[in-house]
Amino acid sequence: MTAIIYFGEMVVALMLAIFLLATSTFSMGEAVALFSGGVVALTLGEYTVHRFLLHNIATTQHRIHHAHPDEAIDKIFWQIWVCFAVVYLIAGGVVLAGALAAYAWYLFIHYCAHHSSGILPPSLLKHHSDHHSFVNRNYGVTTTLWDHVFRTTLQ
Numbered sequence: 001m002t003a004i005i006y007f008g009e010m011v012v013a014l015m016l017a018i019f020l021l022a023t024s025t026f027s028m029g030e031a032v033a034l035f036s037g038g039v040v041a042l043t044l045g046e047y048t049v050h051r052f053l054l055h056n057i058a059t060t061q062h063r064i065h066h067a068h069p070d071e072a073i074d075k076i077f078w079q080i081w082v083c084f085a086v087v088y089l090i091a092g093g094v095v096l097a098g099a100l101a102a103y104a105w106y107l108f109i110h111y112c113a114h115h116s117s118g119i120l121p122p123s124l125l126k127h128h129s130d131h132h133s134f135v136n137r138n139y140g141v142t143t144t145l146w147d148h149v150f151r152t153t154l155q
Contacts, residue, residue, distance in 0.1 A: 006111040009077060010104040017100040020093035031094050038091070038098020045083075045099075046106055047146035051139040106142045113141070130154045 024031055080103070088096045112119045113128040124144070131138035137154035140147045147153040 002115065003111070005077075006107050010107045013100040013104040013107070017097040017104070020097040020100075024094050024097075026094055034092070034094040035098035035101070038087075038095040038100075039102040040098075041087075041095070042099040042102035042106070043140070043143050044146060046102075046142060047140050047150070050141070051150075051152065055135065055139075102142065109142050127153075 021031065021035070026034065084096060084099065084103075087099055109120065109124065109128075113125060117125050127138050127144050127147070128141060131154075134154050137152055138144070138147055139152055144153060
């Protein structure tokens with residue numbers, strides 16, 4: 001069931017991203033810049049939501065994830081899709097396509113961290129595993145960039 005949840009979300013996100021890119025009227029250069037902006041925004045949003053919302057405000061469900069990391073996270077996906085709709089309305093389809101591609105990458109990394117760890121680069125796996133041991137560090141899942149920027153990397 002866990003794999004179906006994660007990979008179903010990945011497929012939907014990637015198919016929608018491909019559709020949004022295919023129907024874009026932007027030039028290639030504009031599309032690359034907007035798509036990249038969506039990727040950056042999603043990774044920063046992932047870090048921010050994880051650090052401030054999941055660890056400080058909506059902690060109950062997230063504590064369950066820390067206690068049982070191999071179980072599927074199926075309680076927050078609808079909120080993410082509402083956010084995607086807002087991104088579409090504010091920033092447009094190509095930015096959303098970048099965010100959706102980054103979201104699919106997030107789902108893949110998070111699934112592999114808990115179910116197929118041999119697939120991930122050892123440094124990224126250690127970064128995520130350390131977060132489960134030291135919950136006030138290493139909030140990034142898909143990248144360590146924001147942990148370095150905001151100095152929350154476990155030393």
